[in-house]
Amino acid sequence: MMEPNPISSSLLLFLLFFTPTMVAPLGINYGQIANNLPLPENVVPLVKSIGATRIKLYDADPHVLKAFANTGVEFIVSLGNEYLSKMKDPSKAQSWVKNNVQAYLPATKITCIAVGNEVLTFNDTILTDNLLPAMQSVHTALVNLKLDKQVTVTTAHSLAILQTSYPPSAGAFRRDLVNCVTQIVDFHCKTGSPFLINAYPYFAYKGNPKQVSLDFVLFQPNSGIVDPESNLHYDNMLFAQIDAVHSALASIGYKNVCVQISETGWPSKGDADEAGATPENARKYNCNLMKLIGQKKGTPMRPNSDLNIYVFALFNENLKPGPGSERNYGLFKPDGSQAYPLGVPAINAVSTNSSNSGGSGSTPSASVPPASSSSGYLAITSDSGTSLSPCKTLLLYFVSFGLWKKLDDYYHL
Numbered sequence: 001m002m003e004p005n006p007i008s009s010s011l012l013l014f015l016l017f018f019t020p021t022m023v024a025p026l027g028i029n030y031g032q033i034a035n036n037l038p039l040p041e042n043v044v045p046l047v048k049s050i051g052a053t054r055i056k057l058y059d060a061d062p063h064v065l066k067a068f069a070n071t072g073v074e075f076i077v078s079l080g081n082e083y084l085s086k087m088k089d090p091s092k093a094q095s096w097v098k099n100n101v102q103a104y105l106p107a108t109k110i111t112c113i114a115v116g117n118e119v120l121t122f123n124d125t126i127l128t129d130n131l132l133p134a135m136q137s138v139h140t141a142l143v144n145l146k147l148d149k150q151v152t153v154t155t156a157h158s159l160a161i162l163q164t165s166y167p168p169s170a171g172a173f174r175r176d177l178v179n180c181v182t183q184i185v186d187f188h189c190k191t192g193s194p195f196l197i198n199a200y201p202y203f204a205y206k207g208n209p210k211q212v213s214l215d216f217v218l219f220q221p222n223s224g225i226v227d228p229e230s231n232l233h234y235d236n237m238l239f240a241q242i243d244a245v246h247s248a249l250a251s252i253g254y255k256n257v258c259v260q261i262s263e264t265g266w267p268s269k270g271d272a273d274e275a276g277a278t279p280e281n282a283r284k285y286n287c288n289l290m291k292l293i294g295q296k297k298g299t300p301m302r303p304n305s306d307l308n309i310y311v312f313a314l315f316n317e318n319l320k321p322g323p324g325s326e327r328n329y330g331l332f333k334p335d336g337s338q339a340y341p342l343g344v345p346a347i348n349a350v351s352t353n354s355s356n357s358g359g360s361g362s363t364p365s366a367s368v369p370p371a372s373s374s375s376g377y378l379a380i381t382s383d384s385g386t387s388l389s390p391c392k393t394l395l396l397y398f399v400s401f402g403l404w405k406k407l408d409d410y411y412h413l
Contacts (some may be wrong), residue, residue: 197262
């Protein structure tokens with residue numbers, strides 16, 4: 001009698017464990033800044049085991065796109081910040097779309113292209129000035145190739161584009177970014193693409209664990225907060241962040257834009273000074289979040305809208321720079337085993353791609369940028385896309401969660 005396949009058995013148990021929470025589509029970020037990740041074909045069953053039906057790449061890795069052909073999994077592929085200036089050229093944009101999107105359709109379900117990552121909060125005027133023209137050029141390429149009805153164009157923003165985020169009803173964009181954001185949102189409305197935000201409650205807790213409630217950021221039972229203007233009750237920080245974005249969009253005249261959370265997660269390990277980066281906290285955050293997604297539960301401000309969330313991340317990535325937490329956001333270790341206990345047997349990915357260091361593995365032409373990882377993705381240490389001083393970090397997060405008065409008293413701001 002043939003012996004049972006231990007990997008298949010483990011996957012079945014894992015799938016059964018997650019099925020009740022995976023009613024709504026779950027997205028997952030698939031980063032590859034590592035040299036020990038499984039081959040893409042061995043990643044397919046891992047993705048399916050957690051019920052994920054959407055993947056966001058930080059590039060357009062041909063090996064991944066081929067491996068997921070005919071699986072039904074939807075993809076966001078990305079163009080890195082370093083290629084924005086090139087993408088302003090219509091011919092280069094069209095070449096990139098032909099080689100990295102059209103070439104894989106319809107077998108691989110690419111539905112969106114993310115142009116740049118957290119560009120506006122790099123405070124780089126050249127990058128900022130190139131962003132919208134690059135997005136428009138890529139969209140024009142899709143129109144020319146008759147792909148614009150099935151593939152949209154967007155860009156992911158840091159939560160730090162907000163000037164005010166507490167209370168959520170008072171959410172507003174940074175004054176210096178209002179004009180740029182308005183033009184981008186207008187583009188979204190005209191083309192039907194989503195507005196993407198990267199949101200990490202973990203940073204708020206890490207900034208000051210004595211002031212920020214751990215239960216509030218981990219979706220655990222707690223008394224929550226009440227927005228004094230809307231009287232809406234919030235029992236978790238992520239929902240407050242999302243609704244602050246809704247309010248900010250409404251404040252510039254856009255009330256019906258589709259908001260998606262393109263990144264959120266919690267590290268299972270970090271350096272000694274990174275409070276809260278533990279396997280248990282990561283388990284609570286990600287599992288509770290997936291349960292909420294499965295319940296089709298919207299935010300207090302948008303109770304009837306499904307959550308559109310991409311968890312960060314699929315794997316721990318051993319080559320990411322920065323503090324220890326940067327390399328430990330994965331649900332899985334490179335061998336396919338769980339990064340923290342989930343109560344089911346470990347899953348092993350049998351083969352690794354030791355040559356992978358975050359690029360696509362493709363050989364680009366001289367005129368077309370490679371499908372490589374975005375430099376904007378290399379570190380997620382702060383919500384701004386750049387390193388913040390301790391004082392600025394505290395200020396950013398405490399303003400977000402109603403602790404301004406405490407800071408005002410303490411720092412005499």
